Amino acid sequence: MSESRKPFPFSQFEPKWQSRWDADKTFRTPNPGEASFDATKPKYYVLDMFPYPSGAGLHVGHPEGYTATDIIGRYKRMNGFNVLHPMGYDSFGLPAEQYAIKTGQHPAITTAANIENFRRQLKSLGFAYDWEREIATTDPGYVRWTQWIFLEIYNSYFCEETNRARPISELEAKGWSREQIDAERLAFVADTPVWWSPDLGTVLANEEVEEWKSKGHTVERRPLRQWMLRITKYAQRLIDELDTLDWPEGIKLLQKNWIGRSEGASVKFQILNFNFEIEVFTTRPDTLFGATYMVLAPEHPFVPVITTEENKTAVEVYQKSIASKSDLDRGDLNKDKSGVFTGAYAVNPVNSEQIPIWIADYVMMGYGTGAIMAVPAHDARDYEFAQRFELPIRQVVQPTNDLDWQGYTAPGTAINSGFLDGMPTAVAKKKMIEWLVENEKGQCKIQFKLRDWLFSRQRYWGEPFPIIWKDGQHYALPDDQLPLLAPPLDDYKPSGSPEPILSKATEWVNLPDGFTRETNTMPQWAGSCWYYLRYCDPSNSDRFISKDAEDYWTSEKPGMVDLYVGGTEHAVLHLLYARFWHKVLFDLGHVCTSEPFQKLVNQGLILGEDGQKMSKSRGNVVNPDDVVKEYGADSLRLYEMFMGPLEQVKPWQMKGVEGVSRFLARVWRLAMTEEGEVSDKVVGETCSDKELSRVLHETIKKVGEDIEKLNFNTAISQMMICTNAFTQAGKVPVKEFIQFLTVLNPFAPHLSEEINEHVAKAFNLPVASLSESAWPAYEEQALVRTECELVVQVNGKLRDRIWMAMDASEDDAKAKAFASEKIKELTEGKILRKVIYVPGKIMNLVVS
């Protein structure tokens, strides 16, 4: 589109306003203690999930959430709030390092270039961020406090009595040994089987494995010494406190299921011919009489101990075949159950029966005790396994209806179960647990699926651990040595060995007096766990956040951030990790809320025009830069909000962008001529058009309410209706028009400011920036309708419409309805059974 063809000159005024906002620091948010700070203003903290600054730049999914929060932020400002609306970059991470390896450039250089490009793109969309609060997780001033928080976690333990994290110093004061203390730390070192990728040169968290495998990387299981965070101690609180949050129920459920709480019992089985017991976890202690065999995970430590000579070879072959498979493969590929007999037997504590012990890959070492009692009659998996290997199946639950008992897993009545017989499942569970406790054969147990968080990586582009070692013992780096930055390296290519890349920097690693540095780095999640705190006080060099700033920007409610908008993909990762860190900081008295994010909204994915997920290979990716160039930032903003409900998945339509662009052009032409002068349609006299006035005030009301509800699409359609009303009225009364521009401002800030400036000058009004204006109040008086169209139904079918006074009595309405020829015709000779009258809406005449 050539310059002259553009329906309104956005390419001139959009950059103009952007540089003015920049120069004037229009959206700078003062903190307590600053001269411009107004303590009487309430705070509003609205946050976006900050982007990972990839080389590809912003995609159209970013501005969806960012525009939504921008509208809210601008609206709240106009309503007298001190609004914190910051932006930053999640700039550590594996892709940056991969890219650096490919191009031979240091990740710091490519990351800086990417951030610059992101900043340019964000500024081109006119977002009202306080750019002085911009942060990147790779900034040394930020890394310092990420490391400091890690050390706070490292120097804490979880006190079971108070259900809170407490400083390690309390244990030292009690005279605990170093070894005992290290076993309690919330950050600890453990040798555990982890996922190691030789070609990426790092271990990966369980939830990252599939993603990298799909990109063609190999992954294998290895026992390695790793740093872990004891998130499992918070499992119960992470579930319970979800209830205090205003999050989508679906996301809460996702987290709950991920944490996976189950109530049941642990049961000890004596092993025949050995003097030890194997413990199992079960949610169905009531079915203990039906346990006809036991299954251990192939990796269970007792397997080599109990396996008999004649079963040894088979067991070892089976163990090997399992070792190479991931948990996922074990699920996917083994639809058919597999396993082998160990030759050993366990004794069922409740009936002294000897039951065979098998190993099978359907039992996972990482959950429960890695061993189960199998009750094939009432568990689908055990049932399948028992059928395959012809193991005995014994009924111990009577179904409540006449369903087949084989494979019946729902609650019922206990049967063939000795002292439990006749009890409903719930009661039988309790009774059995009592029996187990009395006989010291088990106890009540609550089990979680959540595992401790594997927190170390072997890559280069992440925060180094502020830890040093001597004689196999780890120590915290003193505070004055933070931030600890990674040394420059020429080559950070993976070596193929699990040795962290930083170990190659021998000068950096080896310290005086025999100390060496920890060479692992933190995962990308570390930086995003607390960035919302740093925004409150981004350049503080004494603390990660000052008490004053924390105090002011925090809430009465459990969650600190008032509104958090982002994609659903972080449901069980970032959103869980951040909650965990926040709770530790809360326990230690560093923050005064127990949750980071009060209200969460997930924006829906934007699909390509073909209805498919946007991807380079499909060639359906829309670049926001192109849209801004062609239609302007306001059009992009408006379209992203007009597409449909924020939380919904929706396809992109370039025609739709044209549509909203045409709407903005109509607004422009309401006030401006082709020559760029204020049109003579704009008049100074007060508005005498009652209809126009009513539509305007309805618009002020509806747009405000819709913004509060995040219903941006219907807010925009109301503004379109209002624009059409101005067009129809022919004249554009200036006072009303400026009110309309004020309402439009959060959505299309450039266009509304530009028109407002022209119009104000032309009418010698004080040229007030709309961004600094108050949200207009609608006049109740202007909304009042005296007359309305009343729908008349006969037997529920629409037959006529009559024009009535709003507050007409039923008799008046009835009289007028029967005056209608149509109604007369349809009711003639029939008996009127009933009349339903909803004033202002409907009258239904029931006849027969």
Added chain:
RNA sequence: GCCGAGGUGGCGGAAUUGGUAGACGCGCCUGACUUAGGAUCAGGUGUCUUUGAUGUGCAGGUUCGAGUCCUGUCCUCGGUACCA
């Protein structure tokens, strides 16, 4: 399999506590202005066998009245995957 979200015109989507289904926009049709129109303006546009009937995935139910509430069922999308 389980969990979650959702099925409304040719398309994106609107519809307080049940009360005119299809707001608003796209597309399409007709007309106006034009050398021109992929610009702008005015009007129209659910479907059909069009004085009327019918219509919110499908089948029932409640109600004066159902997109909305209830029961059953089918389909699509997203998440998850032997968690004992």
